[in-house]
Amino acid sequence: MRFRNLEKYQRGKSGNTMELGIPLPQTPDGRVYRYSPNENAHPRHFVLGSRVPEFALPEAMTPRMSHRPGIPETVCPYSGVVAADNDFTHPDDLAAAKKIVEHAAHADMQEAIHGMFEDLGRKLSGSKFIKVKTGGRSAPKPVPRFLRSDLLRELVCDECGRDYGVFAISLFCPDCGAPNIHLHFAREVALVRDQVKLADGLGEDQSELAYRLMGNAHEDVLTAFEATLKTVYLYKVAMRPPESPEVKAVGNAFQNIGRGRQRFAEFGFDPYATLSAEALAVLTLNIQKRHVIGHNLGVADAAFAEHAADARLGETVPLVGDDILQFAEIGQMVVNGIDAWLANGSPPPVGNATTNPIVAPRAREPAAVKIGELGPLAIKIGLWIARESTHGYSDFIPEEELLAAFPEASVDEVAFAVAELSTDDFINTTSFIAKRLPRMTSNPSLYITFDPYALKTDPAVDVVTLVDMVLAKKETAQVEELHKETGWPLRRFNPAFAYLISQIDERRVLKGGTNEYPARGFYLVDQDRVELHRFGSRLRR
Template sequence: MKMKNLEKYRTGGTRGKMKLAIPVPRTPNSRAYRYSPNEAAEPRHFLIGNRVAEIEPTEAQLLRMKQPPGTKKTVCPYSGVIDDDDAFIHPEDIKAARATVEHAAVEDVRSAFREMFSDLGRKHKGITFKAGPSRSKPKPRFRRKDLMRELVCDHCGRDYGVYAISLFCPDCGAPNLALHFAREVELVSAQVDLAEALDNELEELAYRLLGNAHEDVLTAFEATLKVAYRHGVSQRHEDTAPVKPVGNDFQNVARGRKRYVFFGFDPFASLSASELKILELNIQKRHVIGHNLGVIDEKFADLAGNAKIGETVALVGEDIRAFAIVAQKVVAVIDEWLVSLMPPPLLASIPEEQAQVQEPSPAADTPMMVGDLGVLPSRVGLWFAKHDPNGLPGSLGDDTAFRAAFSDVPHRDLDDALAKLEADGYVTLYRMLGPELPRINLTSELFAEFDPVALGTDPAMDAVELIHKVLPANQSVSVEELHKETGWGLRRFNPAISYVLGYIGDGHISRGGSFDYPARSFAVTAEERVALRLFQQQVRS
């Protein structure tokens, strides 16, 4: 039996026992989910993307790395644990791979049965077989979301995403704590800029914005010191006595210093007397703002010198920036301290010829690719998605504009690109005698795959919204009325409703009499409601 769909994922083995490789779903910014094998490395979930920056590591940077960039191992950004890439496969990606293989296998079996019975009618006289309409179910789709904290490692150029704070680059393993805090300083500075740009009549709002910026400095500073300290504790020998809970020790310089002295290290030692005063004063100022509504108390008045009890503490943008810069200086020292907790320097443990980036960085003008299609098939598919007027599966029609858009591409290369799109189910081709390109029919799969990149809309996610509206219906659903309810344009609506119809049996769909939509109306059975709910769960996970 031919396994055309499964063959797309085959990387080895035999036809009877294939070795498959399933591409993992990607976020809108082309990052893949990863999950730390270290159960103690909460939150474990992170994202890893491509190398996006052209960086030639210096010798000093190589000394800070756990492994050469591009190594087939991943570093947990939260704990520094190193393991094979496969150990970091996300549980949701395992589910996605199983669903993808199941869909491909079912489609192969469906095609095989159809072909088998068609042959039966041809080979045996007196036996008539007429195949009914054959319609594939949509490929499973899996939503992947980017995280808010997105970074590019300043040692190897790896793009990645984490929750809040992490310690290491997941590619080269270099400490990235200072990189994180630099982003915090950047955001705080932007907040201060916003407050300072407000008119005088919005003074109260400006004060509130400055207060938030000031609080963010201390919050980020405390969290950073706490995360690094806990990592240091985790690196001790097992027989070392347990430490007391941290509490709010890092909201106080003296107590914070005492915590790190436990490791024989003082992160505040590099500060001058004036810088230390800035840090202590602003930490206390945060307590006044947060716990005393900004009213100066005796403790703050004693520390500040020129402050008067009962007055509102002043918040000046430059003071907040200075606070952030001093805090950043402390974090930079801790970032260097993290290197001392690592194994022997990378530079001393690998041959000189390997002490460089192993994976070439993509050029800034690298053409966009969708999935693993390749450059030209991706370009063709994106053109179809961008220029289709209504999102309906069917004939491309007049292909003059298409030919003109790809006049720079050799005929054979363009023909091969179309064949690749057909092999992956995005188009169907009707070939004729002669050198001309085949007639092209677009499928609903093309819109489902290419619209998120071409138009910024996601038919799978839109289908989830339509299903939410469809499931409560007790009678036939009018496609036109459903469209009106969404308020979407036809180009967005049709790929989404086509996705929904992929889960509805042909006998439950009325297709006649509608030129604007893929169907006029449809009804949903109990079995189909179950399938639609399962699809919702897959996409939302």
């Protein structure tokens, strides 16, 4: 018995077992569905095409490749997992293959049964008692067809020339394993360029629509930039050993340069290291501008005004096409650097350049700090003490260094400013007959008040974190343990800790025995817990 329909798919035979090969359904552009065997490589689905004809595949692997192209293995573009091609077969294609085999087998069985009765009819054609009459052969059912769709993001690897498509963003070429995130972002830049061109082409009577298009283009740059950094960071997190500690939820960390740097510092990498100071300033301004456009209808707020000298509170932030494109080009520089990091330092075959020279935005002059009734010189001295401090509590202030730091002020003026700081309990002073200036040491209140201006850290905010940590403990809080738990530098920890122990009955504070901290720790009773809870609640308001 022959299986003519099944034999169309025969690729081999082992004994009586027929080995079949069912061609995969293709998308309109000739790609096939693939599905990552890594269950955590969301969304797992991608499409794979052929190598573009004009691409000359190098004879040896390039430094950026992690996998030899053209062999029967595939690299998951989302996670980098390598497995045999068959392991990437899409579940829909498995179901389709079963349908095709079922159709062919059904057709073969139908023909076989019809043929059996035809043979029987011929053999019994001379019989007077039995007549076998077969009807005409029924029309065969059409071979099943399966619709396959291309994905929105189509790429061609610039290392091996393989054509493929993914959902939104991926990390690697599925053929050679080379990092391809620079191609993703380059596509985003091209789309933004088209948006800007479209907005620039609108007339004055459509200025509101043009502004909206510009705003969308600007926001798209940061969205793509944030998504790229987040995707790479989470990939690196997933590649850590199984016993590695959990990381905090990413949230919107990559909408902020400082917090984004901290995340990548976990892996010893700074994504912004390749940027000049001017480029970093432009990037910072545009990230802040995006928040204004996305969350404040384009109206400048105080936070944005700090970064842009020409911004006016309450007025609409202007959007210029060239500025948006430069924002995108600087983002491309960062992404190219990350791409090279993924390739062990081998940069992608693209250049880092911007259409126009990068000029740092003119910063707004900081507003004069006003603290109580302190005079300008007293405030300057307070800021200087805060910046110079290494411990953040009870620092001795050398007279010679103080005078050298303010050469434009007379000794009498400095003495008056010191007296102001002492009067308001920012420093302790002890006067001597033979000296014009007293002996000076700082008080915790100086750092609590001046640190937000001098160091951009706020002990009144940090102390709330300490309160939460302390309330989770039973009876005794040890300072070294608490410090280690925060992960903060000593200079940041001490002012917040001093603020904290000021809320504890001094009889339960363990003073002395340490030169690094205001106290060794403290005991807690229920009354202290109540006071700390209310203290933290007040600061959170």
